[in-house]
Amino acid sequence: MIQLKNIDVHSRQGTPILNDFSLSVASGELVVLSGPSGSGKSTIIRLINGLAYMDDALVIEGKAELNGQSIKSMNSWERSEQVGSVFQDPRSQFFAPIVEDELAFYCENFGMKPKIIKERIHQAAKEQNLLPLLDHRIMTLSSGEKQKVAIAAIRVARQTVYVLDEPSSNLNLAATTQLADLIRKWKEAGHTIVIAEHRLHYLTDLLDRMIYVRNGQAVRSYSRDKLIILPAEQLAASGLRQTRLVWKTGINRRSVPQNIHELSIHQLTINSWSGGEALLHNLTFSIHSGEVVMLTGSNGIGKTSLARALCGLSRKSEGTVTVDGRLALRRKRSRQIRYVMQEADFQLFGQSVWDELFVGIKEDADQVTRAQQLLRELDLWSLRDRHPSTLSGGEKQRVTLAAALMSTVPVIILDEPTSGLDWRSLEKTAECLKREAEKDRIFLVITHDYELISQAGTRLIHLKDRIVTDDFPLDDTSGARVLSLLTQDES
Amino acid sequence: MSKPLILDPRTKFSVVLIIGFLIFGSSVTQLLFLFVVMGIYGFLNGVRKSLPIYVLFLLLYFLSDYLASETRNILFVSIAFFSYFIVCFLPALLAGEVLVRTPAGQLMSALGRWHFPKTMIIAFAVSLRFIPIAGLEIRSIHEVMKQRGVAFFSRTGWLHPWRTFEYALVPLMIRLLKISDELTASAVTRGVEAPIRRTSVHVIKFRSCDYVVILLVLALAFFLLMTR
Numbered sequence A: 001m002i003q004l005k006n007i008d009v010h011s012r013q014g015t016p017i018l019n020d021f022s023l024s025v026a027s028g029e030l031v032v033l034s035g036p037s038g039s040g041k042s043t044i045i046r047l048i049n050g051l052a053y054m055d056d057a058l059v060i061e062g063k064a065e066l067n068g069q070s071i072k073s074m075n076s077w078e079r080s081e082q083v084g085s086v087f088q089d090p091r092s093q094f095f096a097p098i099v100e101d102e103l104a105f106y107c108e109n110f111g112m113k114p115k116i117i118k119e120r121i122h123q124a125a126k127e128q129n130l131l132p133l134l135d136h137r138i139m140t141l142s143s144g145e146k147q148k149v150a151i152a153a154i155r156v157a158r159q160t161v162y163v164l165d166e167p168s169s170n171l172n173l174a175a176t177t178q179l180a181d182l183i184r185k186w187k188e189a190g191h192t193i194v195i196a197e198h199r200l201h202y203l204t205d206l207l208d209r210m211i212y213v214r215n216g217q218a219v220r221s222y223s224r225d226k227l228i229i230l231p232a233e234q235l236a237a238s239g240l241r242q243t244r245l246v247w248k249t250g251i252n253r254r255s256v257p258q259n260i261h262e263l264s265i266h267q268l269t270i271n272s273w274s275g276g277e278a279l280l281h282n283l284t285f286s287i288h289s290g291e292v293v294m295l296t297g298s299n300g301i302g303k304t305s306l307a308r309a310l311c312g313l314s315r316k317s318e319g320t321v322t323v324d325g326r327l328a329l330r331r332k333r334s335r336q337i338r339y340v341m342q343e344a345d346f347q348l349f350g351q352s353v354w355d356e357l358f359v360g361i362k363e364d365a366d367q368v369t370r371a372q373q374l375l376r377e378l379d380l381w382s383l384r385d386r387h388p389s390t391l392s393g394g395e396k397q398r399v400t401l402a403a404a405l406m407s408t409v410p411v412i413i414l415d416e417p418t419s420g421l422d423w424r425s426l427e428k429t430a431e432c433l434k435r436e437a438e439k440d441r442i443f444l445v446i447t448h449d450y451e452l453i454s455q456a457g458t459r460l461i462h463l464k465d466r467i468v469t470d471d472f473p474l475d476d477t478s479g480a481r482v483l484s485l486l487t488q489d490e491s
Numbered sequence B: 001m002s003k004p005l006i007l008d009p010r011t012k013f014s015v016v017l018i019i020g021f022l023i024f025g026s027s028v029t030q031l032l033f034l035f036v037v038m039g040i041y042g043f044l045n046g047v048r049k050s051l052p053i054y055v056l057f058l059l060l061y062f063l064s065d066y067l068a069s070e071t072r073n074i075l076f077v078s079i080a081f082f083s084y085f086i087v088c089f090l091p092a093l094l095a096g097e098v099l100v101r102t103p104a105g106q107l108m109s110a111l112g113r114w115h116f117p118k119t120m121i122i123a124f125a126v127s128l129r130f131i132p133i134a135g136l137e138i139r140s141i142h143e144v145m146k147q148r149g150v151a152f153f154s155r156t157g158w159l160h161p162w163r164t165f166e167y168a169l170v171p172l173m174i175r176l177l178k179i180s181d182e183l184t185a186s187a188v189t190r191g192v193e194a195p196i197r198r199t200s201v202h203v204i205k206f207r208s209c210d211y212v213v214i215l216l217v218l219a220l221a222f223f224l225l226m227t228r
Helices: A041-048 A076-082 A098-110 A115-126 A145-157 A171-189 A224-229 A233-236 A303-310 A328-333 A353-357 A365-377 A394-404 A424-439 A450-456 A479-488 B008-024 B028-044 B051-071 B074-099 B104-113 B120-146 B154-159 B162-186 B208-226
Strands: A002-011 A016-027 A030-034 A058-066 A083-086 A163-164 A192-196 A209-214 A217-223 A262-270 A282-289 A292-296 A316-324 A337-340 A411-415 A441-446 A461-462 A465-475
Touching: A016 A292, A030 A337, A041 A058, A041 A163, A041 A192, A041 A303, A076 A083, A076 A233, A083 A145, A098 A115, A098 A303, A098 B104, A098 B162, A145 A171, A171 A192, A171 A479, A192 A262, A209 A224, A233 A424, A262 A303, A262 A441, A282 A303, A282 A441, A282 A461, A282 A465, A292 A303, A292 A424, A292 A450, A303 A337, A303 A411, A303 A441, A316 A394, A316 B008, A328 A337, A353 A365, A353 A394, A365 A424, A394 A424, A394 B028, A411 B074, A424 A441, A441 B074, A450 A479, A450 B008, A461 A479, A465 A479, B008 B028, B008 B074, B028 B051, B028 B074, B028 B208, B051 B074, B104 B120, B120 B162, B154 B162
Parallel strands: A030 A192, A030 A209, A083 A163, A163 A192, A292 A441, A292 A461, A337 A411, A411 A441
Antiparallel strands: A002 A016, A002 A058, A209 A217, A262 A282, A262 A316, A461 A465
């Protein structure tokens, strides 16, 4: 079905990306590619759907075949009839403002009759439970729903080969489970599937083979049975995420309350954009330094709105926020509370990683030592002269964290700091959070990532139905409770 | 209120074109007449909330024109001068607003019917999508700049405006490059390059009201050109 033989890919400047890579996927097989960031997984996906051949910056040697036909010699529309591609970030894939028009895009390009287009849209939307959303604006949908629209928009073509590039990185646990159900259905229908993914837990029971890719080479291949029995330490040593969601035990989560800093929220109400009913109602809680608080809840429940209100970016809130017992006024809050957004590209201004840490900060002796220490701790020291835009996703997210840690703000709010990260980056981030919290910081982390909560959390606050429904310290026995809260979220 | 008129997008395109030509060389009375006709056309097509703003501009022109001729004050003269230009374009703006309010899918369908090349149709769709995205990106970048104390209206912003400009521009460029890259990938893997004439899920066709509107606008054009 898919045959990649002795593939060599390097950039025009000579940087190797794939090195004598071979892969053969039989018809109806589900193969998962996993490995550290920057190992070449995405390039393999782009070889199969032919995008790599359209990239002028790449030099490709070797034979890549799809159903016995050379992928290179096919036209792009011939490839799209056979291979369906799902990408990581559904936000930037849409052409139409309305769901129905988006699903029609493929059929329109192939000049189908309106009646046939309607039929195909109906079928693809039904498969993804999108029928009630067909006339909705795409901008107003949740990430899970957007991913469904992106998948339905390729399903109208009825291909038999599917390639997915980190499809779960913007999804919460409930949406990820739905994705797994869909992939199971496709597999039962006999489709051939190749997935590049860091999160393995939802694929462990479905995959036929997992290929461990590192430095552009297929290092090892695991069958499902072999993968399941791989011990956690060996996975972690290879930079792979968990194959089963296991709660980390035996670490000290009981932070010593030092009471250096305290963030208190009293009767805080977050109003919605449209001016209708409030998103969150009368929130009251306080956090001390030393704590790493995980903030969870469904998409669109108002976690990001809460973060924006806390750091003073949004005016849509009522109630009081105090830091260290003193009232923090909205306009001055940015000096005490820093919000690190999910999207790293927005937040990188400097000409190099080193430069980045000193945006808005004076370069004196103390700060230079601090920067050196932070870069070493976050495994960024060797990258300090690189331009931030040339880094991988995980590295960028660590740079934004380092930049936030350079300032002296007592409270740092992180929004999904580990979406799309490999195990090594996740571990580095978790360690850094714990270490900085022990010093004197307060961390509030918005996340869906069970593995991050397990590694770094000391307390969990869960939002549901406009209020805090659960607020408890995490210990060795919290695993099951956290998992059930995360799976109850709406997708 | 009654339901807006449903017109074929091609009719709306034609109205914009004809009115666009007519506003050049029209006298003030003719412009006023055009404005009234386009006001009714806009009202019938669901342009209702913004109608008072257009009227306000018109009133501003008459007021400043009156004051300018009475007092000969340079301030009123210059306001009258500028508002005259705006008034010139008001009828075309009204016609344009009706067109812009049409769903993108229907506009693309109309362009397809007119045998526009596929590349132009896709470029049109992408630019419609790009403008709101770019707006959102700029806002997010400025929020980050605010937090790091390098926003346009912060101390650094006043002291080093060029540096602030660079801080805003670099991430914006990188984001837009990335988005255009991903959009292209999404388009290419969905057969955008297929050498087949595009169809559309939206069936558009001329109804009787389309013929009526086009005939009326042509009659209007004829009448105005004859009375010049």
